[in-house]
Amino acid sequence: MATGVPVTHGLLDAPHFAMGGAIFGPIKPDHVEMTARLGFPAIELYRSQSMAWLDRVGELKRIFDQNGLALVTCSNGGAGQSCEFIDSSQREQTLADHVAFAREFLAPFGCKHFK
Numbered sequence: 001m002a003t004g005v006p007v008t009h010g011l012l013d014a015p016h017f018a019m020g021g022a023i024f025g026p027i028k029p030d031h032v033e034m035t036a037r038l039g040f041p042a043i044e045l046y047r048s049q050s051m052a053w054l055d056r057v058g059e060l061k062r063i064f065d066q067n068g069l070a071l072v073t074c075s076n077g078g079a080g081q082s083c084e085f086i087d088s089s090q091r092e093q094t095l096a097d098h099v100a101f102a103r104e105f106l107a108p109f110g111c112k113h114f115k
Contacts, residue, residue, distance in 0.1 A: 018042035018072045021049050029063050036067035043069055047101065048078035057108050064109065073113035076105060 019035040019042070021027060027049045035043050043064075053060040064071060076083055081097045084090035102114050 017069075018044045021045040024049060024051075026052060027060075028097070032063050032067050032069060036069050041068075041070060041108045042072035044073045044075075045071060046075045046077060047081060047105075050074070050105065051078055054105065057105055061108050071109040071111045072114055074111060076101070 017040065019038070019040040021044055032043065035075075042086060044048045050060075076098060081101060082090055082094040084094050098114070106112075106114055
């Protein structure tokens with residue numbers, strides 16, 4: 001039921017839809033350009049699709065910026081990232097890998113969602 005109270009949390013200012021990266025495979029500049037051309041405001045990636053960009057985050061960010069796109073979320077996984085949350089002997093490494101990816105890859109994009 002509408003209350004007439006203005007929304008102030010900013011949720012409505014965010015993208016409500018994005019191109020799902022699963023259709024691409026490893027992300028390439030022409031995928032970003034096509035997504036923008038089709039009118040999508042953002043892309044959702046998987047870490048495994050981003051492996052070629054892990055040491056060139058700034059370059060990928062520039063491609064996104066040139067096309068007016070946001071990185072709305074990213075899923076974990078891919079080589080070199082532990083995803084073992086259940087086994088307590090591996091949990092510390094898993095958390096460290098995820099925090100490092102968030103800091104080094106997601107943060108430069110301003111991406112606040114990591115799945």
